[in-house]
Amino acid sequence: MRIFITSLLLLVSPTIILANDQLIPVSEKTKKTAALLRDSALKNNSAYEILSSLTTEVGARHPGTPGEKNGIDWGVRTFKKLGFDKVWTEDVQMNGWVRVSETAEVMAPYYQKLVISALGRSSSTPEGGLKGDIVEFETYADLDKAAQGSLQGKIAFISNRMERKIDGAGYGPANIARTKGYMAAAKAGASALLIRSIGTDDHRNPHTGGTNIFKGVTSIPVAALSNPDADQLERLFALGHTPKVKLNIKTKDLGPIVTKNVIGEITGREKPNEIVVIGGHLDSWDLGTGAVDDGAGVAITMAAANFIKNTVKERPRRTIRVILWGAEELGLIGARAYAKARQEDGTLKDHIIGSESDFGAGPVYGLKSSEHVAPKAIHVIDTMAGLMGPLGVTRRSGGTMGGPDMIPLHALGIPSVGLMQNGEDYFDLHHTPDDTLDKVDPKMMRQNMAVWTVFAYIAAEWPGTFK
Structure with missing residues (x-):
C-alpha cells in the first residue's frame, strides 16, 4: 500500500524532489510511440510464430538431451535470423539427470x-x-x-x-x-x-x-x-x-554436463552499456513440448524486442537484452550462473531493470514493481500501467521478484517488474505431456507481446534511472 500511495503522490506532483533527484517525466513522444507499438503489436503474430517454430522444430528441451542441444542451436539461429545486434551463449555447469x-x-x-x-x-x-x-x-x-x-x-x-x-x-x-x-x-x-x-x-x-x-x-x-x-x-x-x-x-545420473544461456541484444543508441533484461527459460521438461513452460515466455520476449527494433525509427536509448536462461527447471541453474558472471565481470551495475515471462500464455492483467525500484521512478511504472490499460492491465500493489529467473538478480538489488498473467489453467498443463502448442491462444500471445513491448520500450527509452 505504501508504494501505491507514493505512486499517486508522484503522479499529481511531478516536481517533488526525492533524495536530491528531480523526477524525470516520461516524455509525450515516448508515450505516443509506446501506444503505437502497443496497438500495432495486437495485429502481429510473430510471438506465436516463434513459439510454433520452437515447439515444432525442437520440442522438449530437457538438460542433457539432444532436444536441449537443438533448443540452444535454435535460440542462436533464431536471434540471428531476426537480426539481433549481438548474439552469444554462456556455458552453465550442472549435474545432469534424465528419466x-x-x-x-x-x-x-x-x-x-x-x-x-x-x-x-x-x-x-x-x-x-x-x-x-x-x-x-x-x-x-x-x-x-x-x-x-x-x-x-x-x-x-x-x-x-x-x-x-x-x-x-x-x-x-x-x-x-x-x-x-x-x-x-x-x-x-x-x-x-x-x-x-x-x-x-x-x-x-x-x-x-x-x-x-x-x-x-x-x-x-x-x-x-x-x-x-x-x-x-x-x-x-x-x-x-x-x-x-x-x-x-x-x-540416469549424467554427472557433470554443460548447458548454456542463450542471449540476444538490441543495442541502445545512447546508453548501450545500460541493460533492460527480458526473457524466459529455454529448457523444459521432457514430457510435453514446453509450449506454455516456457516456450511462450521465450517467444513473447524475443518477439517484443524484435518488434521494437523493426518498428521504431530510432533504437531506444538503452540496450534490450533478451536472455533465454538454461536449466531453470532443475533449480534456476542458468539464472544463478548469469548473476554470478555479472558480479565477476563487473557489469551487474549496468542492469537497470528486468522481468521474465514464465507463466504460460494467459493474458496479462496486472503490473507490479519490486522494492528495488526507486521512489523517483515509480511514476514510470505507473505510466507503463496506464498505457497497458487498454490491454486489460491495471497497476497492482505488493512486491515482485520479476519472475523465477530474475530471483538471483533481484537478490543482488536489481529492480524488476512483474507482468501478472491469468494462470487459472496454467497448472492444468504445467510439467505434463499436455504442455503443447495447441493449448496456446494466438490472440493471447498478441496481448502478451503488446504488454511486453510497452514495458521494454519505455524502460529502455526513459532517460532516468530505476535505481
Missing part, C-alpha cells in the same frame, strides 16, 4: 495400473522394482513429523491438493511436497515417496518437476501420481484398505 522408464501398479487389494512420473533427480528403484504398503500423509508437514525409521519398507504418499488461483498462489503451499517431501520420507526410512501431482487438472497426466537432494540424506525413488490415481488411492483408504504398490523406476 528412463517408470511404472506403478496396485498389487493389493485390487490389481490396477497407476500413472506416475518420476521427479527430477529421483533415484532408480532396485532392479525389478520395489513393493511396499502405502502410508498416507495429508501434507508434507505431517510426513515431516514421522518418527525416524517408522516407515521402514513402506512407501510414503502425500495427498495434499493444490488450489486453483488466478495468480498461481496455490502452487507454493502445495509444491513443498515435491521439493522437500523426499527428505522427510527418507529420514523416516521410507523405500520411496509418491505425491499427488502438483497441478489443478483432473486428467490422467502426472506433473513432473524437480525435487531437492540434500547431502547426508539417503536417496530414494520419488514420483508424482496423476490426480485421478491419487484419488484412487484415497478411495481405497476410505474403504479401510492399505494399498500395496509396486514401483519400477529407472533414471
Whole structure:
C-alpha cells in the first residue's frame, strides 16, 4: 500500500524532489510511440510464430538431451535470423539427470495400473522394482513429523491438493511436497515417496518437476501420481484398505554436463552499456513440448524486442537484452550462473531493470514493481500501467521478484517488474505431456507481446534511472 500511495503522490506532483533527484517525466513522444507499438503489436503474430517454430522444430528441451542441444542451436539461429545486434551463449555447469522408464501398479487389494512420473533427480528403484504398503500423509508437514525409521519398507504418499488461483498462489503451499517431501520420507526410512501431482487438472497426466537432494540424506525413488490415481488411492483408504504398490523406476545420473544461456541484444543508441533484461527459460521438461513452460515466455520476449527494433525509427536509448536462461527447471541453474558472471565481470551495475515471462500464455492483467525500484521512478511504472490499460492491465500493489529467473538478480538489488498473467489453467498443463502448442491462444500471445513491448520500450527509452 505504501508504494501505491507514493505512486499517486508522484503522479499529481511531478516536481517533488526525492533524495536530491528531480523526477524525470516520461516524455509525450515516448508515450505516443509506446501506444503505437502497443496497438500495432495486437495485429502481429510473430510471438506465436516463434513459439510454433520452437515447439515444432525442437520440442522438449530437457538438460542433457539432444532436444536441449537443438533448443540452444535454435535460440542462436533464431536471434540471428531476426537480426539481433549481438548474439552469444554462456556455458552453465550442472549435474545432469534424465528419466528412463517408470511404472506403478496396485498389487493389493485390487490389481490396477497407476500413472506416475518420476521427479527430477529421483533415484532408480532396485532392479525389478520395489513393493511396499502405502502410508498416507495429508501434507508434507505431517510426513515431516514421522518418527525416524517408522516407515521402514513402506512407501510414503502425500495427498495434499493444490488450489486453483488466478495468480498461481496455490502452487507454493502445495509444491513443498515435491521439493522437500523426499527428505522427510527418507529420514523416516521410507523405500520411496509418491505425491499427488502438483497441478489443478483432473486428467490422467502426472506433473513432473524437480525435487531437492540434500547431502547426508539417503536417496530414494520419488514420483508424482496423476490426480485421478491419487484419488484412487484415497478411495481405497476410505474403504479401510492399505494399498500395496509396486514401483519400477529407472533414471540416469549424467554427472557433470554443460548447458548454456542463450542471449540476444538490441543495442541502445545512447546508453548501450545500460541493460533492460527480458526473457524466459529455454529448457523444459521432457514430457510435453514446453509450449506454455516456457516456450511462450521465450517467444513473447524475443518477439517484443524484435518488434521494437523493426518498428521504431530510432533504437531506444538503452540496450534490450533478451536472455533465454538454461536449466531453470532443475533449480534456476542458468539464472544463478548469469548473476554470478555479472558480479565477476563487473557489469551487474549496468542492469537497470528486468522481468521474465514464465507463466504460460494467459493474458496479462496486472503490473507490479519490486522494492528495488526507486521512489523517483515509480511514476514510470505507473505510466507503463496506464498505457497497458487498454490491454486489460491495471497497476497492482505488493512486491515482485520479476519472475523465477530474475530471483538471483533481484537478490543482488536489481529492480524488476512483474507482468501478472491469468494462470487459472496454467497448472492444468504445467510439467505434463499436455504442455503443447495447441493449448496456446494466438490472440493471447498478441496481448502478451503488446504488454511486453510497452514495458521494454519505455524502460529502455526513459532517460532516468530505476535505481
